[in-house]
Amino acid sequence: MTNSPDRHVLTGEQAKGNPSGDEFVELERAHKEALNVVQWLARMACSYVTSGDPERRVDLDYRAAEAALTTKTFAEGMALEMRFPELHLQFLHNGKPAPHVFDPQERSPAEAEAWILVELLHRGIDREKFSKKLPYSIPDLLTGDAEDYAPQACRSGLTQLAGWFDNAASVLKEAMRSRGTDRPVIICLPRTLEPYFYAAGRANSPNMERRIVSGRKLLAATDIAEAAAMLNKIAAP
Secondary structure, three states: OOOOOOOOEEEOHHHOOOOOHHHHHHHHHHHHHHHHHHHHHHHHHHHHHHOOHHHOOOEEEEOOOEEEEEOOOOOOOOOEEEOOOOOEEEEOOOOOEEEEEEEEOOOOHHHEEEEEEEEEEOOOOOOOOOOOOOOOOOOOOOOOOOOOOOOOHHHHHHHHHHHHHHHHHHHHHHHHHHOOOOOOOOOEEOOOOOEEEEEOOOOOOOOOOOOEEHHHHHOOOOOOHHHHHHHHHOOOO
16 A cells, blocks of 8 residues: 555555454554564664654654654664564664664564674664663564564455554545645654554643543544545544
8 A cells, every 4th residue: 555645545454453353363463573673763763863852752653655663863863663564673874874784583682682783883873872771661672583474474464453553544645635734743652552543632732631442433534535534523622
């Protein structure tokens, strides 16, 4: 799927809001796999991102055109991204992919860490600041070299998961366009990777009221305009 303003119908099994039993199992496997790999982005953010609200530095951006989650920038324009559905990791410099891609298939967390440390060395970034410590706990988080990542075993589910983000981008774009702007931002919390929509009147207000609707409920709509109208309704003052 692509993030196109001309697409008017939500497509894919993830748009139904009620995946079947087998699809749900596959989606759960994919969610667990992606949740494990994406923690490397969270670790980089915790270790190196210094700008903005400290509580939001670990938030990840979703870029629909590349189907990728990315950290905020650090160390003079650097960022780390994870692309669906392969869950490839790659550094970015000023938004452009840097050489060397880490494919997690049949690679261990220890190998992922070693790749990151080498990349930091090549780019002159202080490796001593890198920490694997997270500000939250993740159930069944893979560590060390006892078990490998296996995104290919749940590729179909990872494609569905990417579809959730892509549909969210389409809905937000339509919602924002109806309000006179076309610059929606998809933010992902690496602690959950769950599809929820948050709406508020003033994005930077410390006392802003945040209204929440589940992605499953919103994306159960069969029409992007209908889903966008629902989102605008809950965001209305």
